[in-house]
Amino acid sequence: TQLLEQSPQFLSIQEGENLTVYCNSSSVFSSLQWYRQEPGEGPVLLVTVVTGGEVKKLKRLTFQFGDARKDSSLHITAAQPGDTGLYLCAYKGAAGNKLTFGGGTRVLVKP
C-alpha cells in the first residue's frame, strides 16, 4: 500500500478537454510536489504546495493543496497533446531528504 494514492491510474482524453488528477493520503504533509515525466526521461518538477488550501497556477495547470494538507489535485484546462505524460505527486521525508512518489497517473491527450 502506497502512502500517496493517485487516481485515476490512466486517463485518455481528446485535445481541448479538461482533466483532474488526484493525490490522496491519510497522512498530513508539510508539503507536496507534482512532477511530470515524459517517456524515456526523468521527472521534472512542476510545483510545490506548502500551505493548506493553497492554489497555484502554472499556465493551464492548476494545483490545489487540501485544507488538511492530506491531499492535492492537479487540474488541466484545455489539454494539449504536449500535456501527455506521467504525473507524479511526491512528498519529502524528514529533513528534506528522500522523496516518496505516488503511483502516478498516466495521461494521454489525443489530437
Next chain:
Amino acid sequence: GAVVSQHPSWVICKSGTSVKIECRSLDFQATTMFWYRQFPKQSLMLMATSNEGSKATYEQGVEKDKFLINHASLTLSTLTVTSAHPEDSSFYICSARDQTSGYEQYFGPGTRLTVT
C-alpha cells in the same frame, strides 16, 4: 542551471555481466544523490541514497551487494549492477540534491538497462 546527466542513456548487457551507470551534477555540487528504479508503467521507487565520501543507504529489499554505489566526488555518483539478470532490466534514474537551492532534487534523464 541545475542540470543532471546520466551515462549511458541506454545499455544492453548479457546476463551475468556487470554494468556501471554514471550520474553527474553538471553545474552544482551534490553531497547527496539518489538512485531510483522504474519498471514499465510504474512509478519511481527509491533504491538508495548516495552520500559523498560515505557509504550509501539502501532501502529495504534492495541488495547492497548487487547494486554497488560509489559517490567519490561532489559531482559524480555511480551505480554498478553486478551479475545482472533479466529481472534487473529497468529504467534507472538518479537525482542530485542542490543544497544551495533549498535542497531541491534535480533528476537525470534516466538509463534504460536491458539484460538479455
